[in-house]
Amino acid sequence: MNFTRHLRAGALAFALSTTALTGAMAQDASLDLVEPLAQYKIYVAENTAELVKDTEAFVKAIKDGDVEKAKELFAPTRTSYEAVEPIAELFSDLDVSIDARADDYEKGEEDPTFTGFHRLEYGLWEEGSTEGLDEYADQLMEDVKELNSRINELTFPPETVVGGAAALMEEVAATKISGEEDRYSRTDLWDFKANFDGAYKIFDLLKPVLEEKDSEEFLKTVQGNFDDVYEVLEEYETDEGGYVSYTKLSDEDRNLLSTKVNTLAEDLSTLRGKLGLG
Amino acid sequence: MPAPEPQPKTPRSGLMTLAIAGAALLAIAGGAAFYYASQHAAGQADTTDQFRVAVSATACEPNEITVPGGKRSFEIVNTSERPIEWEILDGVMVVAERENIAPGFKQTLTAQLRPGDYEITCGLLSNPRGILHVTESEEARTAASTVGLRNFLGPLSEYKVYLVQQGMAAVAASEELAAAIKAGNLPKAQELWVAARLPYKRVEPVAYRLSDLENAIDPVADYLEKREADPAFTGFHRLEYGLFLQETTEGLAPVADELVADMSELKSRLGKLKLDPALLMAIPGDMARQLSDGKIKAGEDHYAHTDLDDFAANFEGIAKITRLLQVVVEPVDPALEKEIETKLTAVETKLSELSGPEGYPSYESVDEAERASLSKAFQELADVLDRLDQVIGVS
Numbered sequence: 001m002n003f004t005r006h007l008r009a010g011a012l013a014f015a016l017s018t019t020a021l022t023g024a025m026a027q028d029a030s031l032d033l034v035e036p037l038a039q040y041k042i043y044v045a046e047n048t049a050e051l052v053k054d055t056e057a058f059v060k061a062i063k064d065g066d067v068e069k070a071k072e073l074f075a076p077t078r079t080s081y082e083a084v085e086p087i088a089e090l091f092s093d094l095d096v097s098i099d100a101r102a103d104d105y106e107k108g109e110e111d112p113t114f115t116g117f118h119r120l121e122y123g124l125w126e127e128g129s130t131e132g133l134d135e136y137a138d139q140l141m142e143d144v145k146e147l148n149s150r151i152n153e154l155t156f157p158p159e160t161v162v163g164g165a166a167a168l169m170e171e172v173a174a175t176k177i178s179g180e181e182d183r184y185s186r187t188d189l190w191d192f193k194a195n196f197d198g199a200y201k202i203f204d205l206l207k208p209v210l211e212e213k214d215s216e217e218f219l220k221t222v223q224g225n226f227d228d229v230y231e232v233l234e235e236y237e238t239d240e241g242g243y244v245s246y247t248k249l250s251d252e253d254r255n256l257l258s259t260k261v262n263t264l265a266e267d268l269s270t271l272r273g274k275l276g277l278g
Numbered sequence: 279m280p281a282p283e284p285q286p287k288t289p290r291s292g293l294m295t296l297a298i299a300g301a302a303l304l305a306i307a308g309g310a311a312f313y314y315a316s317q318h319a320a321g322q323a324d325t326t327d328q329f330r331v332a333v334s335a336t337a338c339e340p341n342e343i344t345v346p347g348g349k350r351s352f353e354i355v356n357t358s359e360r361p362i363e364w365e366i367l368d369g370v371m372v373v374a375e376r377e378n379i380a381p382g383f384k385q386t387l388t389a390q391l392r393p394g395d396y397e398i399t400c401g402l403l404s405n406p407r408g409i410l411h412v413t414e415s416e417e418a419r420t421a422a423s424t425v426g427l428r429n430f431l432g433p434l435s436e437y438k439v440y441l442v443q444q445g446m447a448a449v450a451a452s453e454e455l456a457a458a459i460k461a462g463n464l465p466k467a468q469e470l471w472v473a474a475r476l477p478y479k480r481v482e483p484v485a486y487r488l489s490d491l492e493n494a495i496d497p498v499a500d501y502l503e504k505r506e507a508d509p510a511f512t513g514f515h516r517l518e519y520g521l522f523l524q525e526t527t528e529g530l531a532p533v534a535d536e537l538v539a540d541m542s543e544l545k546s547r548l549g550k551l552k553l554d555p556a557l558l559m560a561i562p563g564d565m566a567r568q569l570s571d572g573k574i575k576a577g578e579d580h581y582a583h584t585d586l587d588d589f590a591a592n593f594e595g596i597a598k599i600t601r602l603l604q605v606v607v608e609p610v611d612p613a614l615e616k617e618i619e620t621k622l623t624a625v626e627t628k629l630s631e632l633s634g635p636e637g638y639p640s641y642e643s644v645d646e647a648e649r650a651s652l653s654k655a656f657q658e659l660a661d662v663l664d665r666l667d668q669v670i671g672v673s
Contacts, residue, residue, distance in 0.1 A: 029427050029428035030427070031427065031434070031552070031553075033435075034431060034434045034438055034552075037431060037432075037438075038435040038439045041435060041436065042442065089365075089371065089372035089375065090371055091370055091371075092365065092370050092371065100403060104403045105403055105404055106405075155436045156435070158428065158432060170377065171377060174378040175378060277428060
């Protein structure tokens with residue numbers, strides 16, 4: 001089928017390269033990005049739908065007063081949230097109420113506005129009880145539902161998606177490697193895996209576009225670094241498909257992860273420029 | 279505030295208008311910058327300089343900043359005792375951020391800012407947020423009026439997602455319809471027939487371009503030599519003919535299976551379809567005109583008379599694209615965007631006026647005057663959508 005024959009003449013005066021681009025490597029944005037961006041949107045929507053489903057079970061366990069069950073569901077429930085973190089800046093309010101750490105609040109754990117996963121984590125592990133958690137569980141449920149419906153209505157800015165992989169790797173390097181995220185449950189490695197998956201998804205979807213731009217060496221390097229971090233994580237996998245406590249991570253592996261994640265952050269930060277979205 | 283510019287009619291005059299307005303604006307911006315400089319401490323007013331923000335344990339200093347629109351740099355100094363992140367927020371969306379600024383350290387953040395009011399975060403979540411006023415400037419106006427391919431990437435990819443979703447829904451709905459037909463459940467099949475058309479009708483503007491499929495899925499007997507007896511009479515209307523006129527599911531199973539197969543093919547082709555900006559801009563106007571030129575007058579659901587359900591789904595498809603394009607049109611031609619929205623609302627209103635407590639009534643009960651009025655609403659929408667191509671001419 002020839003689609004163009006339906007187009008009115010005169011509609012084609014696009015300013016395809018009028019945006020001032022800086023840097024020798026800068027390229028024009030290409031229509032080839034449409035497919036990866038669409039696929040990424042679908043990936044995110046699938047994850048937030050999964051998050052709603054998993055959160056329902058997690059919340060139910062809390063409200064049933066089943067501490068063991070709730071602890072078991074905590075880490076796997078979080079993975080679909082952590083996988084979409086590259087674009088968390090599109091819903092900063094929900095990111096705060098769903099996933100903020102106690103340090104972000106003046107009174108830490110005692111702060112009444114400290115909510116979300118980590119508030120529940122604190123209750124389940126530090127206090128060993130579901131007591132008083134109902135309202136936080138309800139709030140979490142409401143927040144992830146809101147997230148899911150908002151995602152479906154939202155047009156993702158291409159710059160945010162393409163830049164998201166690097167942004168998340170930077171965050172992992174800057175704050176997560178220290179183990180600050182899941183400090184009560186020590187389930188950090190579950191999050192890492194989901195974070196890597198989320199960032200890798202973006203890279204993977206963009207590969208065909210990057211290939212056309214003659215970045216073979218770049219692709220090989222980034223792929224290699226992802227392979228390396230996945231390899232480290234694999235050593236800490238349990239038979240049930242989960243991960244051991246973060247305290248079991250050797251210093252050597254922690255350093256290796258840190259180095260690799262920093263390199264990934266640096267390399268992935270060139271994606272926007274390479275794809276004309278600088 | 280700068281005086282409103284006349285709307286550019288062609289790329290050429292658009293350029294001229296912009297250039298002239300630009301010169302005028304430059305003078306205004308110069309004056310404003312001077313005024314601003316004289317009112318504020320040196321180093322905070324010149325657009326090429328960095329705006330310095332200190333973040334203490336409790337607040338940003340200053341807590342209210344005014345900068346001209348365009349590419350701006352901020353130097354963020356962490357004077358608190360904890361690591362901080364600094365963000366510029368547009369509603370809930372982060373426009374730009376610097377993470378993990380250690381106590382006593384400073385970092386620079388550069389962002390492309392459109393005029394408007396933003397919030398800035400100031401350390402702890404419990405600290406009050408500051409305000410960033412971004413004022414009109416020549417630089418910001420130039421940036422806003424430059425329409426490039428990248429402006430379309432968001433709408434295009436979002437529409438691609440829509441096509442994929444509707445394709446999946448079309449397959450699922452036709453499968454349900456086929457199952458009801460095979461079960462010999464006439465009332466259920468009648469109900470599902472109406473529902474099965476909706477996802478298809480939402481993407482019809484695109485499906486129209488896949489003419490072989492369109493001819494198998496949705497031919498109307500009027501256009502076939504032997505009308506209902508024609509072997510080419512297949513798809514939705516063949517099923518409609520059986521379900522609503524002959525009032526039986528007998529003999530319809532093969533037709534339903536064929537429809538399912540065609541919908542699967544449609545879904546797969548929609549998934550592979552390459553979209554471009556010109557197509558995205560042409561589709562809604564073309565579709566609105568198709569409705570106003572013929573379909574509304576005659577209708578096409580001759581046996582079920584559920585045309586209004588079809589039109590409403592068609593409209594959803596038109597509105598989907600049009601509202602996705604808003605991010606492209608609005609910065610360049612806000613007046614046109616407003617007009618489009620007005621015309622969309624007019625159609626929406628017309629449709630909801632026709633809707634009754636049980637949904638849309640039989641199209642037989644919609645008289646000529648009402649049809650003409652609905653047709654006119656779509657025509658006016660088409661007319662204003664035709665002007666979309668001018669927007670792209672500006673640059």
